[in-house]
Amino acid sequence: MSRSGLQKELKKKSAFESLEQEVTLAILRTNDQLQIRFARLFREFGLTTSQYNVLRILRGEGKPLPILEIAERTVTVVPGITGLIDRLEQAGHVKRERCLEDRRVIYVALTDQGKRTLASLDKPVVALHAKVLARLAPSELKELVRLLEKARAAMSEESAD
Amino acid sequence: MSRSGLQKELKKKSAFESLEQEVTLAILRTNDQLQIRFARLFREFGLTTSQYNVLRILRGEGKPLPILEIAERTVTVVPGITGLIDRLEQAGHVKRERCLEDRRVIYVALTDQGKRTLASLDKPVVALHAKVLARLAPSELKELVRLLEKARAAMSEESAD
DNA sequence: TCGAATTAGATGACGCGTAAACTAAACTCG
DNA sequence: CGAGTTTAGTTTACGCGTCATCTAATTCGA
Numbered sequence: 001m002s003r004s005g006l007q008k009e010l011k012k013k014s015a016f017e018s019l020e021q022e023v024t025l026a027i028l029r030t031n032d033q034l035q036i037r038f039a040r041l042f043r044e045f046g047l048t049t050s051q052y053n054v055l056r057i058l059r060g061e062g063k064p065l066p067i068l069e070i071a072e073r074t075v076t077v078v079p080g081i082t083g084l085i086d087r088l089e090q091a092g093h094v095k096r097e098r099c100l101e102d103r104r105v106i107y108v109a110l111t112d113q114g115k116r117t118l119a120s121l122d123k124p125v126v127a128l129h130a131k132v133l134a135r136l137a138p139s140e141l142k143e144l145v146r147l148l149e150k151a152r153a154a155m156s157e158e159s160a161d
Numbered sequence: 162m163s164r165s166g167l168q169k170e171l172k173k174k175s176a177f178e179s180l181e182q183e184v185t186l187a188i189l190r191t192n193d194q195l196q197i198r199f200a201r202l203f204r205e206f207g208l209t210t211s212q213y214n215v216l217r218i219l220r221g222e223g224k225p226l227p228i229l230e231i232a233e234r235t236v237t238v239v240p241g242i243t244g245l246i247d248r249l250e251q252a253g254h255v256k257r258e259r260c261l262e263d264r265r266v267i268y269v270a271l272t273d274q275g276k277r278t279l280a281s282l283d284k285p286v287v288a289l290h291a292k293v294l295a296r297l298a299p300s301e302l303k304e305l306v307r308l309l310e311k312a313r314a315a316m317s318e319e320s321a322d
Numbered sequence: 323t324c325g326a327a328t329t330a331g332a333t334g335a336c337g338c339g340t341a342a343a344c345t346a347a348a349c350t351c352g
Numbered sequence: 353c354g355a356g357t358t359t360a361g362t363t364t365a366c367g368c369g370t371c372a373t374c375t376a377a378t379t380c381g382a
Binding site: 209239240 | 338339340341342346347348
């Protein structure tokens with residue numbers, strides 16, 4: 001690295017253009033760090049974050065759900081859910097069941113293997129949640145939630161203007 | 162990113178397993194909402210968020226940067242940057258310049274078109290930053306930054322254990 | 323009843339993040 | 353000098369989000 005020595009100090013931008021931008025970047029970076037850590041955990045169990053979320057939704061519901069129901073509850077948009085379910089099915093975590101009354105509908109059900117994988121992740125997930133935020137006091141966590149939800153509430157109003 | 166992420170929240174179970182999990186989810190959802198809005202803006206100008214970030218880095222530096230320098234400053238991991246630069250080059254926003262002293266190095270430089278596109282985005286970007294967080298008082302914004310940075314600081318310590 | 327609209331879901335194309343393997347140029351050190 | 357190593361960057365492969373388009377089943381309206 002012949003020349004990168006002096007470039008390094010320039011790397012840190014000291015001045016933000018606005019406080020709002022600073023917040024946006026802080027949220028973005030914090031989210032990235034969280035995602036990385038959870039994705040790493042899920043990968044140890046052969047799952048991606050999206051796949052884990054789908055399994056969680058199915059377990060939470062306690063019964064099979066139509067594919068579009070699942071898509072609705074994730075950030076995933078409709079076309080993406082198909083392949084996601086494909087891979088979960090291929091891995092044996094879920095199975096598709098065609099609805100008899102309305103043959104357009106396809107139910108997705110957790111398999112026993114899916115339930116086992118999910119169960120084995122429960123403790124590590126809770127532990128990771130606690131670990132990544134261990135330095136914040138409960139009062140700070142509550143304040144964080146409050147501020148973030150206030151921000152989001154403002155955004156959803158704004159989108160209807 | 163989905164267009165309908167926020168209506169779904171009503172459907173969410175009200176009971177969280179832990180306060181930490183609630184924070185994680187709040188960060189996640191807020192980030193999603195921010196991403197959606199900015200991505201939408203960038204797309205109007207023919208850019209993705211990643212592409213915009215690269216252009217911003219180049220402008221911020223004020224001079225051409227080696228590809229790996231750019232990758233280092235984004236969340237993008239090395240192999241992903243190649244295609245990203247490819248597309249930016251194809252769209253005429255940047256150009257590649259091989260370094261003469263070290264022929265392994267390829268500099269990426271903003272073109273005039275890239276500068277123009279970036280300039281035309283400046284006002285809308287600032288406006289959107291202000292808009293999405295308009296409901297939060299400056300003291301709240303500062304507190305949000307403080308809490309998020311505290312969380313991230315804890316995470317980066319934890320990762321070295 | 324027949325044709326139009328609607329709905330569930332799949333498909334294909336593209337952008338991007340991630341990991342692994344690879345090429346080419348430069349460096350190191352005996 | 354020459355073999356091994358490091359470094360810059362690309363390629364390939366896969367998962368996923370997004371969009372546009374498609375098919376098949378259902379429903380609705382004249």
